[in-house]
Amino acid sequence: MVVAPMGERAPILHMREVDKTFNGGIVALEHMSLDVNEGDFISLLGPSGCGKSTALRLIAGLMPPTAGRIEWEGGQGADDLGVVFQEPTLMPWATVEKNVFLPFRLRGQSFGKVRDRIHEVLALVGLEKFHKSYPRELSGGMKMRVSIARALVTNPRLILMDEPFAALDEITRQKLNDDLLSLKAKTGATVIFVTHSVFESVFLSDRILIMAARPGRVIREITVDAPYPRGIDWRTAPEYGVIAREASATLHGALAQTEAAE
Ligand SMILES: Nc1ncnc2c1ncn2[C@@H]1O[C@H](COP(=O)(O)OP(=O)(O)O)[C@@H](O)[C@H]1O
Ligand SMILES: [Mg+2]
Numbered sequence: 001m002v003v004a005p006m007g008e009r010a011p012i013l014h015m016r017e018v019d020k021t022f023n024g025g026i027v028a029l030e031h032m033s034l035d036v037n038e039g040d041f042i043s044l045l046g047p048s049g050c051g052k053s054t055a056l057r058l059i060a061g062l063m064p065p066t067a068g069r070i071e072w073e074g075g076q077g078a079d080d081l082g083v084v085f086q087e088p089t090l091m092p093w094a095t096v097e098k099n100v101f102l103p104f105r106l107r108g109q110s111f112g113k114v115r116d117r118i119h120e121v122l123a124l125v126g127l128e129k130f131h132k133s134y135p136r137e138l139s140g141g142m143k144m145r146v147s148i149a150r151a152l153v154t155n156p157r158l159i160l161m162d163e164p165f166a167a168l169d170e171i172t173r174q175k176l177n178d179d180l181l182s183l184k185a186k187t188g189a190t191v192i193f194v195t196h197s198v199f200e201s202v203f204l205s206d207r208i209l210i211m212a213a214r215p216g217r218v219i220r221e222i223t224v225d226a227p228y229p230r231g232i233d234w235r236t237a238p239e240y241g242v243i244a245r246e247a248s249a250t251l252h253g254a255l256a257q258t259e260a261a262e
Helices: 052-059 096-106 111-124 140-152 170-187 198-204 238-261
Strands: 011-021 027-037 041-045 067-072 081-084 158-162 191-195 207-212 217-223
Touching: 011 052, 027 052, 027 067, 027 217, 041 052, 041 198, 052 158, 052 191, 081 140, 096 111, 096 140, 111 140, 111 170, 140 158, 140 170, 170 198, 191 198, 198 238, 207 238, 217 238
Parallel strands: 041 191, 041 207, 081 158, 158 191
Antiparallel strands: 011 027, 011 067, 207 217
């Protein structure tokens, strides 16, 4: 599937001046605006406590914003979202295919009707041979692949990923980054990806929103104008280094300001 150039993609979701204040007055997110278009790969990059998970939870509709609006183009439907967390959150008593079946089961569908789709997605994440395995038989990286398959299986309009690879070793993490991009190329998926890794965000995204804490907010947007597919050539490209350095400098500047205010 070919993803259209950034300027020509159909809109999916709009956030307008979204604030979230928790009881006790913590401003977890202030004035966040974001337009998500079909095929985007957007990273939210920032230190812990800057409101990244809060932004995802608001987009997922798990809680309402204190102010501002979050609007789905054409309204929101049941199949709009797939979510991947840092923990794979698999059911230990269920096989891989039954774990990936979960979103369908929650919609009251029978396994027989969606078995082919489940196996298709397991093939996409390289786990077709493991459909009868149990989570305890899988490595950390494989469990994360099951979690990604579960998020993709209903073909959602938007996939939210909250630091999905942060607990994995570096080699596995790079492999999963490569595989995530190839998945995106094959499925045309639209992704909002939370990370505190500069390198991961520059490798994966076409847009990076850099965030700072207290109050949680977006301080800068960087467009990463490198073509996909991206692989080792991009990881070692001079432009990759330039963007990574710029993102790091922005983050460090924001951290210094936060610390100075304390
Ligand atoms: N349910 C909650 N109640 C009160 N404060 C919260 C709640 N969830 C998050 N916060 C606070 O909001 C801020 C942003 O949190 P979070 O979105 O989890 O940050 P991040 O994901 O970037 O680490 C933090 O200061 C956090 O302690
Ligand atoms: Mg978080």
